[in-house]
Amino acid sequence: MTVADSKFFAQGNVYVPHIAVIEKIVEETPGVRTYHFNFKDERLRKEFIFESGQFGQYSVLGTGEATFCISSSPTRPDHLEFTVQKVGKVTNALNRLGVGAEIGFRGPYGNSFPLDFLKGKNLVFVGGGIGLAPLRSLIWNIIDNRDIYNKVDIVYGARTPADLCFKYDLEAWDKDKTVNMVTTVDREAEGWKGKIGVVPKILEEVAPPAKDTAAIVCGPPIMIRFTFPVLEKLGFKAEQMLTTLEKKMKCGIGKCGRCNIGNLYVCRDGPVFSYAQIKDFVSSEY
Numbered sequence: 001m002t003v004a005d006s007k008f009f010a011q012g013n014v015y016v017p018h019i020a021v022i023e024k025i026v027e028e029t030p031g032v033r034t035y036h037f038n039f040k041d042e043r044l045r046k047e048f049i050f051e052s053g054q055f056g057q058y059s060v061l062g063t064g065e066a067t068f069c070i071s072s073s074p075t076r077p078d079h080l081e082f083t084v085q086k087v088g089k090v091t092n093a094l095n096r097l098g099v100g101a102e103i104g105f106r107g108p109y110g111n112s113f114p115l116d117f118l119k120g121k122n123l124v125f126v127g128g129g130i131g132l133a134p135l136r137s138l139i140w141n142i143i144d145n146r147d148i149y150n151k152v153d154i155v156y157g158a159r160t161p162a163d164l165c166f167k168y169d170l171e172a173w174d175k176d177k178t179v180n181m182v183t184t185v186d187r188e189a190e191g192w193k194g195k196i197g198v199v200p201k202i203l204e205e206v207a208p209p210a211k212d213t214a215a216i217v218c219g220p221p222i223m224i225r226f227t228f229p230v231l232e233k234l235g236f237k238a239e240q241m242l243t244t245l246e247k248k249m250k251c252g253i254g255k256c257g258r259c260n261i262g263n264l265y266v267c268r269d270g271p272v273f274s275y276a277q278i279k280d281f282v283s284s285e286y
Ligand SMILES: Cc1cc2nc3c(=O)[nH]c(=O)nc-3n(C[C@H](O)[C@H](O)[C@H](O)COP(=O)(O)OP(=O)(O)OC[C@H]3O[C@@H](n4cnc5c(N)ncnc54)[C@H](O)[C@@H]3O)c2cc1C
Pocket: 055, 065, 066, 067, 068, 069, 070, 071, 082, 083, 084, 085, 086, 087, 088, 089, 090, 091, 092, 130, 133, 134, 245, 246, 247, 248, 249, 266, 271
């Protein structure tokens, strides 16, 4: 189901959200939660499809809408997940909801990670903080189709051990013999056994070979800004580096012009872009 599938618009109107129910809430870090949800409409529960990298417009009824990626994998379709950092009006309202509460959902919107391009390649995931949310959808997607991808490296970091999201996934990927999982925190911390140092520095140490490899990067703007030069130093070309951008959105479907960067709309042309597409904006905006 995509934005073009008008038969799936709630009440035939693209701006009317589908009603969904929160089934589970996972406290990831102080201020970050993952919500498991399902649609109320039985047909939608069965027929809804999306791709890793896509996002939705989620609403807290009576408060407003906000944009979040779908952080679960389409290969595990029994429910959907999104992960939220509490920063303002809608995210605080979401934080007050409990299991059983109803939310609105419009989507899935945007493009997705180019699986055809990634097929057969080595993959390097580079994530920071809550930036692991969209990568996580793709990582599980790849693990569930492991034979069609080559080597997988994951370099993920946060400021402190308490700020690491998806600790249960990090543990699972660490145990997975087909994945090289490297976790780091910015500064030494009591009991911490992983790497110490910011993500771009640790990526340079891991030094994945650029040949036949794609790098998929998502994290805070400062991490993204310092990661691309490291990848370039390692021999990656701009076309081999992918990221997913965040920009304040309103419609989510290319109508309102709110989310442009240069001549691109993040909602319609993205949110997944190659570095080649966005390198002129990264230094000024990211
Ligand atoms: C494609 C896409 C995917 C996203 N995925 C996630 C996700 O998985 N998890 C998550 O927690 N957040 C995600 N975001 C960011 C999220 O949309 C905002 O944090 C959210 O809209 C804030 O809503 P609010 O009403 O709580 O904040 P507001 O009250 O509207 O704003 C609070 C503060 O946050 C800033 N802000 C609001 N929206 C954004 C934005 N999009 N980018 C940067 N700053 C913003 C405002 O300028 C303000 O300073 C995504 C954004 C996009 C565009």
